């Protein structure tokens with residue numbers, strides 16, 4: 001099998017350090033844990049660990065532990081013998097057998113049931129297990145790569161994840177830095193994903209992002225990390241009407257719409273109650289002696305707080321509603337301790 005093409009881009013120091021550690025640990029026949037926020041690229045890193053290992057010509061099998069209910073998950077992992085439970089009419093091999101001599105990627109490993117954790121512990125320790133409903137002990141040689149976006153040591157302390165399993169899984173832990181800590185990677189990845197979308201749309205060339213668009217991308221916090229950036233960059237390209245000009249507009253929230261159905265925000269309800277006929281609301285001015293700065297600061301803070309609440313603290317739409325730039329809004333809200 002030819003080595004699979006995996007594109008992992010990044011130039012930020014924290015990312016390059018991680019890539020070095022991936023290369024160093026890949027050839028070792030030990031379990032590895034990949035930890036990081038959602039969308040940071042954990043699955044890509046797991047694939048890289050496999051393809052840089054001596055197992056690269058063997059199977060790379062994946063399973064998301066959170067995707068199946070407990071009983072089905074065990075059947076999926078360890079296989080079943082006929083009659084193990086209603087509906088199990090044929091022998092089925094589990095993912096561990098399929099991954100024999102290769103690697104098994106267990107995504108969201110923190111969700112494994114206690115029973116599955118116990119079996120996993122034994123496989124990692126001795127390489128042995130039984131299929132569900134079977135008595136024959138089977139042996140496999142599998143490198144386990146786990147991934148999670150939860151704090152496994154904390155789960156272990158609460159008794160929700162076996163500490164002895166964690167010790168064995170965490171021979172080494174690769175923590176993927178969130179995108180917001182990898183400033184250099186944002187334009188790099190945006191360009192990569194944007195280019196791909198331009199190609200898909202049949203544009204003769206990719207015009208790139210304007211400085212303003214790049215500044216917007218750099219200022220965003222990226223809670224969904226690289227997956228979110230991929231969506232944002234691709235959406236910006238296909239929504240852009242002028243393929244010949246650099247893309248100048250990025251929309252971060254695909255739900256953003258004046259017609260978005262929303263629960264009525266408390267501030268608007270209160271405002272409506274105070275001004276039933278929709279008349280302009282009066283601002284109570286203080287009595288003399290006047291203090292211009294203090295009065296304006298109070299009004300500014302009230303307005304910001306109300307607008308933020310009305311936009312459910314979505315900073316970009318609040319800024320737009322107030323006629324401020326994103327940076328101006330953040331600056332003002334921070335000044336008043338609202339962020």
Ligand SMILES: Nc1ncnc2c1ncn2[C@@H]1O[C@H](COP(=O)(O)OP(=O)(O)OP(=O)(O)O)[C@@H](O)[C@H]1O
Nearest residue numbers: 007008009010037038039040041042043044226227
């Ligand atoms: N460094 C990178 N270079 C190129 N593409 C990347 C990079 N990191 C992530 N991606 C892309 O971002 C998307 C999300 O990556 P991936 O599925 O590996 O993240 P994850 O950490 O497993 O996410 P989740 O926690 O939601 O499962 C994928 O489309 C992946 O190809």
Ligand SMILES: [Mg+2]
Nearest residue numbers: 042043107147
């Ligand atoms: Mg994943």
